[in-house]
Amino acid sequence: MAHKNKINRQKRIAPYLFLLPNLSIFIVFIVAPALYGVYYSFTDYDGLNKAKFIGLENYIEIFGDMKFWLIFKQTGIYAAIVVPGIFLFALGVALLLIQKIKFKPVFRAAIYWPTMISFVVVGVTWKWIFGDSFGVLNYLIELMGREGIPWLTDPFFARMTVVIATLWCRVGFYMVIFMAGLQNIPLQYYEAARIDGATKVLAFRYITLPLLKPTSVMVIMLCIIDSFKAYPLIVSLTGGGPGKTTTYLVQYIYRYGFEKSKLGYASAMSVLLFAVIAIITAIQFRSKKEDM
Amino acid sequence: MKKFISLLMMLVLVLSLAACGAKEDTKETIKTDSTDGTVEETTTDVQEEPEDVVLDFLWFSDGVETQVMEEIMENYKEENPHVSFNLIEVAFDDLDAKLKTMIAGGNAPALARITNPGLLFNQSIDIAPALGGYDAVTSQYMDSLKPYYSKDGKVYGVPMDVTANGMIYNKSLFAEAGVEVPASSSDIWTWDEFEVAIQTVVDKTDAKYGLLWDFSPHRWSTLMYEFGGQFINDEGTKATVNSPEAIAALQYFVDLHKKGIIPESIWLGGENPNNLFRSGTAAAHVSGNWMVSSYRDIEAFDWGVTYMPIAKNRASVPGGKYLMAFKESDVEEEATKFIGYFMSKENTGKYCSESFFLSPRLDNADLSYEFGGEMFTIFSDELANTPQSAASDWSKQDIIPVVYSDIKEAIVEAILGSMTPEEAFNDLADTINGAIEDK
């Protein structure tokens, strides 16, 4: 009886102890600064001089700021394209890579490699490839007799370029996550299905997909958050241009905070950004609740 | 796997202990801000000698000027052995953020190489008292620079170099096409004549590009001043960027793009004009004297500096960097002393001539350069023929830096065609007026 009590007691406090290191670092280095940030959003802080409390002024200004909402919409569209793109691409490749084929390590390394490169280098490289007058792609196109495409000069193409570069350097990451998730599915299920005469497609639909749900949900959540936070890659590729056409939220906020010395306003925008992502994630969370 | 983690943990433990021990050799200062704005500080010296001082110097590097500054610091150290420098180099784009985090976090650097001193007046030291007084200091430098680094009788830093915008051109291509550039300042070409010249060069050679123009409001404004425009009125109370002159300048700039004389890929695609010029396929490049040092290593073709074409009048735009010392760095006195050292005719002269910069000191007018001397003469001449409106605008550092990206955007929108020049600049005028109000 005493033994059982001991187990129960341990079981009760164990989770808190396990959580403690991680939680304390979060709170000290992320949550606390974030709360500071929230405080700034109610002031006119410029990053240098003393902050003065101005209440909801920043938020009111944001609601009327057409530029902000334009950037917001742009970011949303970017996310809406990139997230399904990455999801399908990564899942597809992961599925292919668990088949019985050779050279898997080579393929895995090749597809994962782009994720390992720092964003500055990625941006620079793609600029070389997609550069209008000085880019490899246009050079090849012109060799073939056609006219070069304004990859970075035209808003439409610039957005396309940004999506392509994003896919290129993020797919490997999610592929690896999917692979870890796929490998979690017990083999016996597939065996049983095979014995029962199920086709690969059916096996995929009724075994793989459902059992992959926790992983899928995580991939989608991370991907959405990632795309709303997209910044270094895009800045080194297009600088947010031409004009503002590939400027997304974090770049806009960062610009306001530091270039315009309006850290209070930037913080308010960040709070809004946070709220939006939180709502989207919460909705996702709720809809898959049983398996979460 | 377990063994691996245990091994890693041991490694972490050992190494962190080692790191802890090797942490900081310099002074440790703990600051606390109280709500009424006073700052309490307790300083403990970790080292034995209380006299030794380390000056944190926030810096970015464009080329050889870093080595030159390091030499100057070495020389200073020889005369002042208790002083050593910690050159904190960061990318140019990150300097602002780094500086602000350092200051806000209570770790202000001793010195920094600053582009926009005006925004930092509250955080920097007034060096006038220590270095001879306002008049003594400012009289040593070009008059037009005064508003950049001083205000209300106080001096917040000193100019390190002054930059001038101007025209660099590909001599080989011009020679091949048989086109001549103005021989002297009394012979300057108009924009119409210039257009013809560029078009000829492009037609008669295998040049791909006519005129390259840096993707920068600072460089673009050269055109505006030539047309007689200005961003803000002299008093700084109202935006004047939507005047007919400024709009005409923008319209002309857009036309140059439309005619294909300026490639769209720079202002719209972010293409780096330096790379384009280096490839030898561009006839000319509107940039500034800082490129002299950078283009020095070009071997594939001959290049030189010539005069900017004239519109209503000639213009260049003064720029440059400033050396500032910061409050609450704990080493204010030593930092100020170094500024005094750098300020001298000899040291500023050395810095500028060896880095291929123009000197802001009046007594450095005859600086000799190892290379490109005749080019600097032209740049200086451009500066000397600049309307006062240029310095008036760019010295308004509590407004211009704030609307810098807005100016960029307005010009881009006009080139893109999503707005007419008039619309773009009317919009910009509103933004600038808003910034003036917010001040």
Place this chain on the structure above:
Amino acid sequence: MKKLSNSSIYIVLTFVSILMLIPVLWIILSSFKSGMDLYEWPPRLIPKTFSLDNYKAAFSQGNFLLYFGNSLFVTIASTALTLLINSMAGFALAKYKFKGRQFIFIVFISTLMIPLEVIMIPIFTIISRLGLYNSFLGLIIPPAATPTGLFLIRQFLLSVPDSILEAARIDGASEWEIYWKLILPIAKPVISVLAIFSFMWRWNDFLWPLIVISDPKKYTVQLAISNFIGEFNVDWNSLIAMSVLTMIPVLIVFILFQKNFVQGMVTSGMKD
């Protein structure tokens, strides 16, 4: 039938791999183009002359061995810390029912949504107050609590049957023993994934070193590379050479660890 579908898989994977690798190849080959060759037009993939000039120039401009060493130290230490604390926290959130469970999970995930750039100043203030300014610990500890890592481990562990844990408890195992001896081995695949990711994240960290470090002797490799970017001039030659070198450790770690999350996958998956 089997052969055909297999070869189409090969074709697709090879095509994708080539697409992924072309830009990488470009970077690597370009690092061997010296001086003006880098700006050559028309561009060529393979350098006219293979030259190590860029590498020599980069090394002469800064103490890159030192920077590599710094990066390596910080990355390994932080990764070790991450693996430990993330797995503990992920385990707690996945396999225990306790008050505040959902709330804490949401707090963790929400920290993901905060872009670091925006809270740079408050972070620095806290780092400074804790005496971590200019210290490696400031680079090792704060980023170690990765929300993504925690998320990964939690999702993975959700599928571990509770019965295994209960059985261990009945056998007299303490909670720590369950974690250490039971859970960790099971979680080997996902921990390997996290090791790879964490190494990559810390190795490529730029913002943390920018904020925390001001002593050039403590610069990490990424910070040092960014210094090649001036206002008007970018020293592409050095930048590219160093960037190529920085790719290597991350690649090595990936190659070393990838067999771990693949074990058991050799025979899993769908067969004909």
